[in-house]
Amino acid sequence: MKKLINAPADVVREAVEGLAAASPELLVWHDAPLYLRRRQPKEHSCVALVSGGGSGHEPLHGGYVGFGMLDAACPGDVFTSPTPDQIEAATRAVATPAGTLHLVKNYTGDVMNFDMARELCQADGMAVEAVVINDDVAVKDSLYTAGRRGMGTTVFAEKICGAAAEQGLDLPGLASLGREVNDNGRSMGMALSSCTVPAAGKPTFTIGAEEMEVGVGIHGEPGCSRTALKPVREIVELLCGRIFADLPFRPGDEALVLVSGMGATPLLELQVVFREVARACGEAGIRITRSLVGNYITSLDMAGVCLSFLRMSARFQELWDFPVHTPALRWGR
Amino acid sequence: MKKLINAPADVVREAVEGLAAASPELLVWHDAPLYLRRRQPKEHSCVALVSGGGSGHEPLHGGYVGFGMLDAACPGDVFTSPTPDQIEAATRAVATPAGTLHLVKNYTGDVMNFDMARELCQADGMAVEAVVINDDVAVKDSLYTAGRRGMGTTVFAEKICGAAAEQGLDLPGLASLGREVNDNGRSMGMALSSCTVPAAGKPTFTIGAEEMEVGVGIHGEPGCSRTALKPVREIVELLCGRIFADLPFRPGDEALVLVSGMGATPLLELQVVFREVARACGEAGIRITRSLVGNYITSLDMAGVCLSFLRMSARFQELWDFPVHTPALRWGR
Numbered sequence: 019m020k021k022l023i024n025a026p027a028d029v030v031r032e033a034v035e036g037l038a039a040a041s042p043e044l045l046v047w048h049d050a051p052l053y054l055r056r057r058q059p060k061e062h063s064c065v066a067l068v069s070g071g072g073s074g075h076e077p078l079h080g081g082y083v084g085f086g087m088l089d090a091a092c093p094g095d096v097f098t099s100p101t102p103d104q105i106e107a108a109t110r111a112v113a114t115p116a117g118t119l120h121l122v123k124n125y126t127g128d129v130m131n132f133d134m135a136r137e138l139c140q141a142d143g144m145a146v147e148a149v150v151i152n153d154d155v156a157v158k159d160s161l162y163t164a165g166r167r168g169m170g171t172t173v174f175a176e177k178i179c180g181a182a183a184e185q186g187l188d189l190p191g192l193a194s195l196g197r198e199v200n201d202n203g204r205s206m207g208m209a210l211s212s213c214t215v216p217a218a219g220k221p222t223f224t225i226g227a228e229e230m231e232v233g234v235g236i237h238g239e240p241g242c243s244r245t246a247l248k249p250v251r252e253i254v255e256l257l258c259g260r261i262f263a264d265l266p267f268r269p270g271d272e273a274l275v276l277v278s279g280m281g282a283t284p285l286l287e288l289q290v291v292f293r294e295v296a297r298a299c300g301e302a303g304i305r306i307t308r309s310l311v312g313n314y315i316t317s318l319d320m321a322g323v324c325l326s327f328l329r330m331s332a333r334f335q336e337l338w339d340f341p342v343h344t345p346a347l348r349w350g351r
Numbered sequence: 352m353k354k355l356i357n358a359p360a361d362v363v364r365e366a367v368e369g370l371a372a373a374s375p376e377l378l379v380w381h382d383a384p385l386y387l388r389r390r391q392p393k394e395h396s397c398v399a400l401v402s403g404g405g406s407g408h409e410p411l412h413g414g415y416v417g418f419g420m421l422d423a424a425c426p427g428d429v430f431t432s433p434t435p436d437q438i439e440a441a442t443r444a445v446a447t448p449a450g451t452l453h454l455v456k457n458y459t460g461d462v463m464n465f466d467m468a469r470e471l472c473q474a475d476g477m478a479v480e481a482v483v484i485n486d487d488v489a490v491k492d493s494l495y496t497a498g499r500r501g502m503g504t505t506v507f508a509e510k511i512c513g514a515a516a517e518q519g520l521d522l523p524g525l526a527s528l529g530r531e532v533n534d535n536g537r538s539m540g541m542a543l544s545s546c547t548v549p550a551a552g553k554p555t556f557t558i559g560a561e562e563m564e565v566g567v568g569i570h571g572e573p574g575c576s577r578t579a580l581k582p583v584r585e586i587v588e589l590l591c592g593r594i595f596a597d598l599p600f601r602p603g604d605e606a607l608v609l610v611s612g613m614g615a616t617p618l619l620e621l622q623v624v625f626r627e628v629a630r631a632c633g634e635a636g637i638r639i640t641r642s643l644v645g646n647y648i649t650s651l652d653m654a655g656v657c658l659s660f661l662r663m664s665a666r667f668q669e670l671w672d673f674p675v676h677t678p679a680l681r682w683g684r
Contacts, residue, residue, distance in 0.1 A: 020543040020560070022583045022620040022656060033619050036626030040610075040644045076618035096619075210353040227353070250355045277373075282615035284652050285409035286366050286429075287355040293369030311373045311678075313646070319617050319654070323355060345644075349681050 019219045021319070026216035030073045030095055037080050041345045044084045051101065053108035054080045055090040065183045065192050066090070066112040069121040069176060070105060071128050072097040074213070074318045075236055078172065081346030087180035088121075088344075096215050096318070097237045099127030105135035109146060117145030117189035121175055121196060123168025124152035147189055149196030151175055153203045153326065155264040156233025156242050167235050170276045170315050170326025171203030174338075177347065181340035202329040204261045208241070208253060209234040209280060209322035232256065236280070236317040236324070250287075254294035257325050262302055265329060269303025272330040274338060277309070281316035283323055288312065291323050308338055314346065352552045354652070359549035363406045363428055370413050374678045377417045384434065386441035387413045388423040398516045398525050399423070399445040402454040402509060403438060404461050405430040407546070407651045408569055411505065414679030420513035421454075421677075429548050429651070430570045432460030438468035442479060450478030450522035454508055454529060456501025457485035480522055482529030484508055486536045486659065488597040489566025489575050500568050503609045503648050503659025504536030507671075510680065514673035535662040537594045541574070541586060542567040542613060542655035565589065569613070569650040569657070583620075587627035590658050595635055598662060602636025605663040607671060610642070614649035616656055621645065624656050641671055647679065 023029050034054060038047040047054045053070070060066055069079040070092030079091035089112035092100035109118050118139070122132045129150060136146045152163075153171035179196045187195065209231045212221035222238035225231060230253070233241025248256075267273065277292045279285070292311045299306050307330050315324060328334065341350030356362050367387060371380040380387050386403070393399055402412045403425030412424035422445035425433035442451050451472070455465045462483060469479045485496075486504035512529045520528065542564040545554035555571035558564060563586070566574025581589075600606065610625045612618070625644045632639050640663050648657060661667065674683030 020563075020580060020654065022543070022586065022616065022624055024582045024584055024623070029619065029623060032626050033622040036622035036624070036629070036644070039629045040622070040625045040642045074617075074619060076622065081618070210355070230353075247353060249357045251357055253355065281617040281619075282652065282654070283355065284407075284614040284649060285414070285646060286362065286407060286651065289366040289369035289373070289409065290357070290362060291355055291369070292373045293365050296369070296372045309373045311369070313618060316617060318619065319615065321353065321615070321652070351684075 019214050021216060023216060029216050030093055034080060034093055037345060044343065044345060051104040051107045053090055053092045053104055054083050055108065055112050056083055060089055060114055062114045063116055064114060064186055065116045065189050066114050066118045067121065067180055067183055068109050068112065068118055070094065070100045071123050072099060075316050077346035078315045082176050082344050084344030086184055086340055086342035087176050087347065096217065099125065099131045102131045102134035102138065105132055106138050109135060109139050113144055119179060119189060119192050119196065120146065120148040121172065121179065122148055122150050123172055124150050124165055125162045125168065126164060145189055147193040149175065149193055149200065151200050153200060153205045155204050155260050156206050162237060162239060169205035169207065169236060170278055170324050171200055171205055171328065173276060173314050174203050174274060174328045175199045177342060178334055178337040181337040199328065203326060204264050205324055205326040206257045206260050207234050207280065207322060207324035208232045208257065209320050211321040213238045213281065213318035213320035215318065234322060236315065238317060238320060250290055251294050254291060254298055258295065258298040261325065261327055267302065267304050267327065267329060272305045272307045273299065274328040274330050275306050275309045276314060276326040277311045278314040278324045279312065279316065280320040280322040280324065281313065282319045282321040285312065288323065295325065307335060352547050354549060356549060362549050363426055367413060367426055370678060377676065377678060384437040384440045386423055386425045386437055387416050388441065388445050389416055393422055393447055395447045396449055397447060397519055398449045398522050399447050399451045400454065400513055400516055401442050401445065401451055403427065403433040404456050405432060408649050410679035411648045415509050415677050417677030419517055419673055419675035420509050420680065429550065432458065432464045435464045435467035435471065438465055439471050442468060442472050446477055452512060452522060452525050452529065453479060453481040454505065454512065455481055455483050456505055457483050457498055458496055458501065478522055480526040482508065482526055482533065484533050486533060486538045488537050488593050489539050502538035502540065502569060503611055503657050504533055504538055504661065506609060506647050507536050507607060507661045508532045510675060511667055511670040514670040532661065536659060537597050538657055538659040539590045539593050540567050540613065540655060540657035541565045541590065542653050544654040546571045546651035546653040567655060569648065571650060571653060583623055584627050587624060587631055591628065591631040594658065594660055600635065600637050600660065600662060605638045605640045606632065607661040607663050608639050608642045609647060609659040610644045611647040611657045612645065612649065613653040613655040613657065614646065615652045615654040618645065621656065628658060640668060
């Protein structure tokens with residue numbers, strides 16, 4: 019295993035410390051339990067947003083803490099859910115009288131631990147709601163999931179709900195908005211190589227020199243097929259075909275598109291991927307009105323790509339365009 | 352070779368097309384000769400900025416075209432200098448009556464071809480100056496260079512000169528500012544793995560499972576030593592030691608720091624690297640006033656990191672903070 023780390027057991031905490039050190043004007047980190055929160059607390063009239071999950075998906079979620087997105091993020095160990103006490107402490111640290119919304123990716127441990135934390139807070143009289151993101155069209159159930167896995171739509175939900183929260187939308191409205199984003203978001207990924215979990219020290223799965231894993235999850239969990247590596251045009255057609263058919267997207271739809279590298283994919287290749295996505299959308303009559311191309315939801319050092327599509331509405335677009343100031347997304351002020 | 356591409360011969364053009372398609376409000380691309388330019392031309396009273404170089408270093412340079420940075424970028428083939436006709440055409444496309452500044456990384460082919468393009472433009476009465484970036488402290492000469500190689504200080508120069516150009520600084524002033532940035536910038540990189548050039552189809556160099564290449568260049572060219580892999584703390588101490596001694600940086604100095612992945616390095620690891628850089632700076636009495644952590648100057652799918660430091664001045668900082676709106680850097684408006 020070759021990684022730029024000290025000891026495997028220290029990676030997550032040191033990465034959190036490094037993230038906060040690089041954006042001291044935006045972030046504060048808290049140790050034991052571990053979480054990141056905004057340096058400037060939100061106004062009391064606005065709902066707080068908290069997310070979290072296993073580490074290894076950077077910049078998700080810590081890189082999205084800041085104005086216009088999250089108020090706090092709880093990083094679990096690598097590919098391991100944060101504990102209920104992390105989530106509870108983060109929620110208490112940023113909660114406002116307007117309440118708190120939890121954005122949770124659909125993995126069994128995440129859902130269970132966010133549930134427990136929410137119940138602990140609610141028992142104390144706090145208003146906390148949760149939205150679960152389950153946008154991966156590749157598999158019905160998986161190694162870590164009952165139902166679909168949560169993928170790139172999480173980024174859309176954090177941005178769009180984050181903007182609406184800044185604008186003062188109330189907790190029921192925000193939870194409803196988050197579900198609407200999830201209902202209109204779809205993702206599917208593929209991998210050229212396995213990731214290597216630091217504590218394991220070896221690749222999570224083996225894959226042949228001429229093979230790819232289609233529908234791979236962001237923890238290296240199996241996808242829906244192992245096939246011969248194809249030109250990127252065919253890979254994108256395959257992924258887009260599944261995504262477009264699932265919602266379904268129809269001619270005339272507008273879309274927000276995320277082309278996210280899995281962690282070890284160069285931007286040169288992601289740009290080629292986007293070209294093919296634009297072509298596939300053109301053929302399907304889908305108009306891309308906004309896009310992100312880069313590393314936004316990753317899987318350690320896996321080479322591959324995750325495509326995420328949100329069927330755009332005027333409201334989603336207005337909230338997407340709202341100012342954001344986080345380590346990983348920044349525009350508009 | 353596993354890459355998300357169609358044919359190796361088409362990678363660069365397709366990546367340029369993808370970049371422009373993802374940022375249609377910012378960029379226009381031109382085919383034969385190949386270059387990218389801003390969609391909104393600059394005001395006539397402002398000097399135009401043009402850069403370029405071999406592809407494979409994305410987002411450099413195409414990702415830095417836009418308000419507050421470059422007016423045009425010329426992508427050569429992978430790790431191959433752009434041709435004089437590309438550079439000349441890009442310069443003619445964006446030149447203003449105030450003149451054009453070329454920002455050139457110090458590689459033999461780049462310097463030669465930018466020289467030829469500049470002379471062709473000058474022969475036609477155009478005002479064109481050039482600044483050469485040679486900030487890599489690792490090696491004196493290299494496979495591709497007489498003198499030091501150009502690395503991450505290129506990003507600093509493009510941002511800082513780009514801001515000053517928007518503010519109306521004249522051509523001699525801008526060239527002088529670019530040289531001042533270069534004089535105060537230093538970089539050094541290291542690699543855990545080789546990159547693979549698409550047309551070659553195999554890794555540029557071999558490296559053992561427990562080895563690292565210290566002082567590696569951004570084309571996979573050899574560095575100054577091949578040693579056993581060390582904990583990231585020791586790697587950062589080694590790189591910072593060389594960088595701090597070279598300028599030299601002194602206690603009390605302020606610095607702009609870039610921690611750039613080489614293309615296949617996960618953000619989780621880059622955040623740990625930044626933590627160690629912050630520690631090393633603390634010990635040396637250097638105060639980090641601004642920073643970037645992510646993929647900003649890369650080497651295809653190489654795993655590793657490049658550290659770049661700019662000794663900060665009040666003027667540099669003001670220009671760094673000036674609004675920028677490009678695919679890869681965006682803030683302030």
